[in-house]
Each structure stands twice: as structure tokens, then as C-alpha cells.
Amino acid sequence: MTIYEEGLSANNANYTPLTPVDFLERAAETWPNKTAIIHGTTRRTYKEFLERSKKMASAINKRKIGDGDVVSIIAPNTPAMLESHYGVIMSGAVLNALNYRLDAPTIAFILEHGESKLVMVDKEFSSVMEEAFSMMKKVPEVIGINDELAPEGKLLGKIDYETFLMEGDPNYQWPRVKDEWASMALNYTSGTTGNPKGVVFHHRGAFLNAMGNAVAFGLDSSTSYLWTLPMFHCNGWTFTWGVTAVGGAHVCLRSVDPELIFKLIEEFKVSHMCGAPIVLNMLVHAPDEVKKKFKHLVQIATGGAAPPSAVIASMEKLGFKVLHLYGLTETYGPSGICAWPPEWDALDLEVKATRMARQGVGYPTLEGFRVVNPDTLEDVPADAETIGEIWIRGNTVMKGYLKNPKASAEVFEHGWFHSGDLAVMHPDGYAEVKDRSKDIIISGGENISSLEIEEALYKHPKIMEAAVVARPDDKWGETPCAFVTIAPGQVDLSEDEVVQWCRANLASFKIPKTIIFCELPKTSTGKIQKFLLRDQAKDL
Template sequence: MEHLKPSPANSSPLTPLGFLERAATVYGDCLSIIYNTTSYTWSHTHRRCLQLASSLSSLGIKPGQVVSVLAPNIPAMYELHFAVPMAGAILNSINTRLDARTVSILLRHSESKLLFVDYFSKSLVLEAVSLFPGSLKPPVLVLITDDEVSEPLNASLAVDFIDTYEGLVGKGDPDFKWIRPKSEWDPIVLNYTSGTTSSPKGVVHCHRGCFVIAVDSLVDWSVPKQPVFLWTLPMFHANGWSYPWGMAAVGGINICVRKFDAPTIYHLIRGHSVTHMCGAPVVLNMLSNSLADNQTKLENPVHILTAGAPPPASILSRTESLGFIVSHGYGLTETGGIVVSCAWKPQWNLSLQQRERG
């Protein structure tokens, strides 16, 4: 039947940005982000992202241009995963642990037009920008202040930064018509690999790719609707394995955290009934060496997804005995998230039962 042919002509491009619109409709009055004493609903998050996208457009950011960010897992970092591409721009998240020289190289290589700077990375960024040759215009700088840690704005803001993050949100139009990708193959993010073999290499992912990996990452980790997700994996690390978008798809609660140690994690797990978290094997290590006061086990099981080299059996076993359900995967900046995972086999349950019976 040659005439039976669906056509791409009238279809919507696949993009993870649609998850935010849907979350605002379906879960508008449900919590989206909690960060210390700050909290937002999905309705707030949607509105704030539209406002920020609107301000980026007003500042002259054009579709296809790169906007960078240097920040830990604070609400701004989450919002930028939507707001930057909603202005049609490409999000470039920079590892906060890089030195000024490398940051400077990345900013030049990416031709970044604007850089959001967490207050904690201010001096790093100012140094990175000072390394630009005189002939090259550095990106416009926007400061992300943090009321939660009571950092006062200092006098240098006017000199180095055109505005603050909240200033841009406040000035933005909540009715902004966000710029949909013309094609689902349009870039949405630009990430740099850690450069273990030579200089960092840029990796571009498109809207379609991030849609597919975000949904796949939910299915493969069996993430249910409305999970409570603790951000112990840096969002600058391969876009937090695509879970910034994934959490919008399932209407989850994002528990943001600037920096953490084991007591902080246990405090947040208990305080917010965390169900899911990701982290490098070192996070499992940290968790397995400590538990919150007066506890020998978590009150409710917490799913933890780790990736890279598998943690040693002793760490896995100790982490599981504390009440974590450990999943293990592997991915690359180049793959946009985890693309290989260890699928549990039913017969392993039997082995476990046999082992437990002794």
C-alpha cells in the first residue's frame, strides 16, 4: 500500500523541552525543586524558565549561539537546562573543578556569548576571562547569587557582570513564546569531555537525542512517576545523565544541593523522603562509610544509580545492607548519558535468598 505513508511534514520535533510544559500542566501545583529553604512548583519552574529565556532573547542571544554556565547543583543550574534552549540557544555546562586556563579555552572554543557564574566561581571566571587575547570578546557575564548561603552582592557586580540571575528572571516575560527547534536535529547542548587523552573535545547533542536518552534513562532505571530525586550527581557531568529533563517528564521533585558529605546526604534523604539519586562510585564509598545518627538502615529504600568502573563488591554489599538499591551503568559524554546498564536477572534473587539462608 504505497499510499499508506505517515509523513514528518506535520509532526512536532522530539525535544525534552516539552516535558516542562507538560509538567506545568499536569503537576503545576506539585513541588519541582527544593533547595534549603527555597522551593518551587512545576508551575513556578515553567514560568521562571520562560522569563529567563525571554531575558536571554532580549539580551540579543540568537538561536544556535552558545550560553555557558559554571555552577553546582543549585536551582539555577536546573532551570538553565530548559531556559537556554527555550531561547533557541545551546547550553554549555562547564565543570566547576576546571582551572582558569581550561575554562578560558572552553569559552573561546565554544564561542560562548554569555556565561552564568555561580558566586563561588566568580574569581575563577574573572581569571579565565582575563586570559582572553585582546582581540577576542569574552562572553557577557551574569552572576548567580545565592541567598541561601548569604553571599552579599559586592561592588564589583556593576563592573564585571551585566546582571544577576534573579535580575534576569525578574525582568523576563512569563508569556514569552519559547523558540522551538526548527528541526529535532538542532543542537541543544554542547559538552566538553574531560580530555583524558588530550585537549577537551566538544560534544554536541540535539533535541531528539536528548529526548530519547532522557526517556530511555527513565525506563532503564525503572523510574516511576513523581520520584524524589537528590542531586548528588553534578548536572555539569553529561547533563546529569539527562535526568534534569527526565525529572520534568515524570513530575519528580529535584532536591538541589550545593555541596555535600555523607551527613548532608542522609539528612536530605530523611528530610525529603528521597527515592532516587545518582553518583560516581566515590559517592557510594562515602555513603557506605557512614550513616545518620542513631540509624543502622534507611527508613525507606533509596535507588542509587552509579556509573563508570563498578564499585568493589565490599562497597556494593555494604551500601545495599544500608538500604540502598544499587544500579550500575556506563556512558560517555559522547553518548549523552548512560547507554549500557546491568540488567538484574531473576535468578540472582534466588542466589541472594540462598546466601541469606546461609
């Protein structure tokens, strides 16, 4: 024992467990009359935001729901969804924000797997929820949400959301977090095969990732944050807590509509927003009459899939400053950032966009972010060519998969979280994802990155979206097969024109042997469903 272990133990004065719900109390104390939530005609101050969250916690606890119980919600980016990120967790329960784009059997599986005790349902999704409930052995208590901007729909449950809150106490002394390792959120991955896996978050991880977001994205009390990213997706990448931590304004958005997005940015001087590359693409290809020039800087963080450099360049031309983040559900959303070195300022826009498409370096709240050779367990050389897998370690990695110790053990092997993303390390220490391990194309013994081909295709002025998968080939084993969506207003793009474009921009063995023009299938979070395209390519 050293002198620093004697009489210097942790106590209530010098140690309290970290939890992101504390951010709301501080914001309400610091900015009680400041607008916290904007939604349609609704304006709520931070004082009201806290009172309503306490009411929710109180109403939940009155139902004998608390520590270790799951409370679910299915709603778009509305005040109720945001309030649940505080009220549910204040009650001691675990928040399960449901993906409203899932089908009924998957929702039923999630509710039963997570053993949900209470579910709040926005009336827009009553139909799919009724179908899900019909498949369950035991249906949890249901609270209907009658949001002011919701389309017509049936309100489920014996009482509605506002009546539910009225049961609670606005001055409720909610049960404080005793252990920052305690579970506080349950999010399900959008699995491509089989049932989704339940990813479990703890208080410490959510607190730290929210603070990491504030640092990485430059949030402060003047922030006006537009909710273009679904709050159900990794709890809104933890920005549900990060924006509150700095006392920013939450501008809610029920659905992604480019015209409304441009309007809200102008009206509420939106400074920050997030979204998958598909959201950026929608803004880039919006009709000219709905686009607006802003008198202020609008920063947009993107991730979830590698954004094509052409899309980044187009966003910059519209006046947006793009920040590329990297992460997974298992890492609370963002865990990597393409931090901007000053020497990149002098580069031309196209080169800048190529650099910006890198996944970059680990978040300031991570312990480790590596590109590893999984066979030798050593870091790959920083030569921008040798492919390895991104491994991550730190407090902002999930606790594990609910009721799935085998999958948890596999993904945590060797003391690191294995992302499944194949990447190279550049000499400047920046990682760049080349493919998911299952998406690499092996043609004639050569490894071909589908992302490299997609990058070239996205630069074609007539192409809006592109996805490349392996197509079985008797001679080569596999060959690239490109699925292409033509940009709005373009009708004359031919297969030969695409091939010639690729010939001018890629090595010959990387040129797609097959071109298919179609709409691309996507997951609920906007990721292209390559497994469906692979199945289609096999049948060609």
C-alpha cells in the same frame, strides 16, 4: 512508491520534533501546584519552574542571542542550574554547563572554543572565572548568581540572576524546535592530555535518553530525586529532563556531604539518586553517627567507572538498592544497564554484587550495544574471556566533536561509536568492562586487567580505594603497581598484608609487584586519574 507513501506524509498534526524541554510544559500543565524544586528554604512549583524558564528564554532572546549561539553556566546543583537546562534551550541557544572543578586556563579554552555569548556565574566560582576571563580575547556578557546557600564570594556581572529573569516574560512564546537534530547542549570531556573535546548533543538524543532513564530507573510522579550527581556531567546524565518528564521532585544539593545526604534522604523521602562510585564509597565510610536507617527504599544508580563489588555489597547492607549504569559523555550518559534477571535474586549478597558490577546490556533507547574484535569487526564469543571493545549505535550517540571532524570520523569508524572500553561478553549476554584500552597491563606477554586486581583490593576490609597501573619492568615489560588508600580508622595495613591478600585472591602473575599507600588523584567527576599514577609509577 508503495500505497503507504501516497497521501501519508508527515505534517504538523502527526509529527513534531522531539525535544526534552517539552517535558516541563507538560509537567506544569499536569501538576501546576506540585513542588518541582527543593533547595534550602526555596520551594518552587512546576508552574513557577516553567514561568522562570520562559523568563530566561525571553531575556536571552532580547540580547539577540538564539539559534546556534552558546550560553554557558558555572554553578553547582542549584535551581539556577536546573532552570538553565530549560530556559537556555527554549531560547534556541546551546547550553554549555561548565565543570566548576576545572582550572582557569581550561575554562577559558572552553568558552573561546564554544564561542560563548553569555555566561552565568555562581558567586562561589567568581575567582576562577575572573582568572579565566583575564586570559580571553573577548569576554562574554556575565550574569552573577547569588544563590541562597552559596558561601561568601564576589558577585560578577552588571546584573544578577534574579534581575536578569525579571527582564523576561513569564508567558513568552518561545521559538519552537524546528529540527530535532539541531544542537542543544555542548559538554566537554575531561581529557587526560591536551584540551578537552566538545561533545555536541541534539534534541532527539536528549529526549530519548531522558525517557530511557525514566524506564530504566523506574521514575514516576512520586519520585523524589536527590542531586548527588553534578548537573554539569552530561547534563546530569539527562536526569535534568527525565525527572521532570514524570513530574518528580528535584532535591538540589550544592556539594556532596554524606551527613547532609543522609539528612535529606530522610527529610524528603528521597527515592532515587545517582553518583560515581566515589559517592557510594563516601556514604559507606561515613561516620556511624551520621548514617541513618530509612523506612523507605532508596535506589542509587552508579556509573562513570566500574563500581567494585565490595562497595556495592556495602551499600546494599546500608539499605540502598544499587543500579549499575554504563555510559560516556558521548552517549548522553547512560547507554548500558545491568538489568536485574529474577534468577539472581536467590544469589548471596557477595555474588549478587559481583554480577551487579557488570555493565550489562544496551539501553532500551539504543539500536546496538556490542563487544567487538576491532581487527575482525566481528562480535567476540560470549565466553566471558575474549576481550573486545564496546561499540554503540543509536539516536543517543552524540552528533560529534565540535570543530574536530578528524576525531569524530575516527570514533565513528565502521558506523559505530567506539567507546575505548575493553570488555568481555558473558554467556548470558551481559557485557563486563575489563579495562580502558590504555589501562590494560601486559606482563610477560599476558594481558592483565587492572580492574580485576582493583576488585580484589577493594574487598580487603582495611582498603577504602585502590587503583592499579602498569609499571615498566626490564624483565616482564610491565608489572602491576597498586596505589592504595587506607580506610578511615585503619592504621596498621602493611605492604606484605596487601600482597598476601592478593596472593589468596589472584593468580600469581597478577599480584602487584609494587604497593604505594596514598590519596588517589581524581578528575572533577570523581574518576581516578590513572595517567598521573602511570607517570608516578614510571619514576619509581
